[in-house]
Amino acid sequence: MxxxxxxxxxxxxxxxxxxxxxxxxxxxxxxxxxxxxVALIRERARSFRETFKRLNINAQVAYASKAFSTIAMVQLADEEGLSLDVVSGGELFTALQAGFPPERIHFHGNNKSYEELDMAIKYGIGCIVVDNFYELSLIEEVCNANNTNVQILLRVTPGIEAHTHDYILTGQEDSKFGFGLINGQADKAVEIALESQNIVLLGIHCHIGSQIFETTGFLLATERIFTKMKEWKERHGFIPTVVNLGGGFGIRYTADDNPITVSKYVEEIIAEVKKHSDDLSIDIPEIWIEPGRSLVxxxxxxxxxxxxxxxxxxxxxxxxxxxxxxxxxxxxxxxxxxxxxxxxxxxxxxxxxxxxxxxxxxxxxxxxxxxxxxxxxxxxxxxxxxxxxxxxxxxxxxxxxxxxxxxxxxxxxxxxxxxxxxxxxxxxxxxxxxxxxxx
CATH class of the missing domain: 2.40.37.10 (Lyase, Ornithine Decarboxylase; Chain A, domain 1)
Known part of the structure; x- marks a missing residue:
């Protein structure tokens, strides 16, 4: 055992x-x-953060609170210097009740309501991860009503299929999440965001699946994102300052599971981002990741x-x-x-x-x-x-x-x-x- x-x-x-x-x-x-x-949660959080620090990379490690969201857990994430990924008004409210710094909160979700976006923007959260064209329009409405602007990431589906159970795949082309990277939706979303007076486009987000035991999917997704970044740079002069590669890092449930170490996930992701940044002759963007299961x-x-x-x-x-x-x-x-x-x-x-x-x-x-x-x-x-x-x-x-x-x-x-x-x-x-x- x-x-x-x-x-x-x-x-x-x-x-x-x-x-x-x-x-x-x-x-x-x-x-x-x-x-x-609690000691194991702290150890995992520090492993993620210290690997980025050791390699001198600007990063945010955001706890994906959908894995386990309570006031005490959010407080623990704050103690360990993590950012926070929320996917609903309820998770956002829990974070605010816990006293979590709103500027370190990222708001996800494929069907955010006007009320949820209004709440997020009024509390000054750090970033909204936009999932679809409807949401882009809704954010414009909320920002106009509040006479403010907001920072966003665009969630894209890179067409990468993670090696995991079909029910928890999210990065393949046929997904309820995100703008298609291959079918032109992401290109259109970038254009809309760049033309908006209310939106500050920080960069791109993707999430390829869950309970992943290797880095191949993350590396392929990074390659596809940077291929598009080259086009956006040439067409719009847009260079993302943030690339968020999501979470999905696997854990050992049974003897059949063989996950790699936290540091190996992070090291290989950093190496891939560095390689493509050098190819584009740009500074390495800030790397964000979103461990949930692998923390708790x-x-x-x-x-x-x-x-x-x-x-x-x-x-x-x-x-x-x-x-x-x-x-x-x-x-x-x-x-x-x-x-x-x-x-x-x-x-x-x-x-x-x-x-x-x-x-x-x-x-x-x-x-x-x-x-x-x-x-x-x-x-x-x-x-x-x-x-x-x-x-x-x-x-x-x-x-x-x-x-x-x-x-x-x-x-x-x-x-x-x-x-x-x-x-x-x-x-x-x-x-x-x-x-x-x-x-």
């Missing part, structure tokens, strides 16, 4: 994270429970309590937990795979292979198939690793199941950063119908 960050097995044969026993965490905060290894994914562990067991003779043993697709929908959405241990009996002898079932009323609510474990009993604790990205952020109240609490652990201390939802929380926004008076 591979342990991430500060995770280890302590003298009680319990899983320990950040110097805190997960059994104690479960007893204190209940289950299901998201536990985040393997820093998160979900702790569950084991409940019922079902045996299908000669076929399968099902072991049910007190969570499931309500707190981790990724296995149901795109067959995501995880590793897990019994947190209260980590080193006990493996005695059986079970499939971990969630408690939602769906046949597809299966968290892990065919997991080797010690003989598990009711109330044992199951720790599922690498749930830090898109667990809490995609959690839901299906079957009216309250969302779990979130705890940060670091240096032997635990801090509750999101309270567990109560049943009262579930009905807080409900409005009863008026009772009909029968005369």
């Amino acid at each position: 591979y342990f991430h960050g500060t995770s280890r097995i302590n003298e009680q044969n319990h899983l320990e994270i950040g110097g805190v026993d997960t059994v104690d965490l479960a007893n204190t905060y209940g289950t299901p429970l998201y536990v985040y290894d 994914g393997d820093a998160g562990t979900t702790i569950y309590s084991v409940g019922s067991r079902k045996e299908v003779p000669n076929i399968r043993q099902y072991l049910a937990i007190d969570g499931g697709m309500s707190d981790n929908i990724r296995p149901a959405l795109y067959q995501a795979k995880y590793e897990a241990v019994l947190a209260n009996r980590v080193n006990d002898e493996i005695e059986e292979t079970v499939s971990i079932a969630g408690k939602c009323c769906e046949s597809g609510d299966m968290l892990i198939w065919d997991l080797p474990l010690p003989k598990a009993n009711s109330n044992d604790l199951l720790a599922v690793f690498c749930t830090g990205a898109y667990g809490y952020s995609m959690s839901n109240n299906y079957n009216r199941i309250p969302r779990p609490a979130v705890v940060f652990v670091e240096n032997g201390e635990a801090q509750l950063v999101v309270k567990r939802e109560s049943y009262e929380d579930l009905v807080r926004l409900d409005i009863p119908i008026k009772t009909q008076v029968i005369k």
Whole structure:
């Protein structure tokens, strides 16, 4: 079993994270429970930033907060000197509530509303990543109404297909995101932005996919962007000061995953940008990247309590937990795979292979198939690793199941950063119908 960050097995044969026993965490905060290894998040953030610094490159490392957005996480990103990528008014509001500097916020999204853009522009965020022609027109309206201007990047689709699951591909030509780099849409968008009195065009953005284990896609996308930059330089005298190559850096979920190091991603991207900048005889643009999963994914562990067991003779043993697709929908959405241990009996002898079932009323609510474990009993604790990205952020109240609490652990201390939802929380926004008076 591979342990991430500060995770280890302590003298009680319990899983320990950040110097805190997960059994104690479960007893204190209940289950299901998201536990985040803060030291590992800090280490990853510093690895990205220090690689750029070591190579003397102007850069912004923006945490892609869609992976896990809470006030505490945004504060942690600020502590580590990161910028912030938000994709909705709600994520922007969370960032502002956390006191995050608005000039370091980048606003993404393929269908931003007038109200969201108005909010972003009024708070003076650093950059809007524009996704389509409709949004360019909408920004003009908002800027005119506020008598101001705004800095933007144009998101382009470079036609590069990352080696990942089809559902999370975003950089290929047929995508709901961005201006086509090959079909002329990006050229037209550049012309519109350069002619605008309200828009300051900083540069170009692309994002080629997620959970990527090699740099080839990033390098090809960079090459295509710089080919277009040569045309824009000759045609318009436009030289982007920012090239944002997105995120998608992969992490290890299971033994089948083999990601490269943070520094290798960054070093190879920098080398490619340098090469093409030299070819164009321009200064190296500021490089922006947007790690999300690679900052928080393997820093998160979900702790569950084991409940019922079902045996299908000669076929399968099902072991049910007190969570499931309500707190981790990724296995149901795109067959995501995880590793897990019994947190209260980590080193006990493996005695059986079970499939971990969630408690939602769906046949597809299966968290892990065919997991080797010690003989598990009711109330044992199951720790599922690498749930830090898109667990809490995609959690839901299906079957009216309250969302779990979130705890940060670091240096032997635990801090509750999101309270567990109560049943009262579930009905807080409900409005009863008026009772009909029968005369």
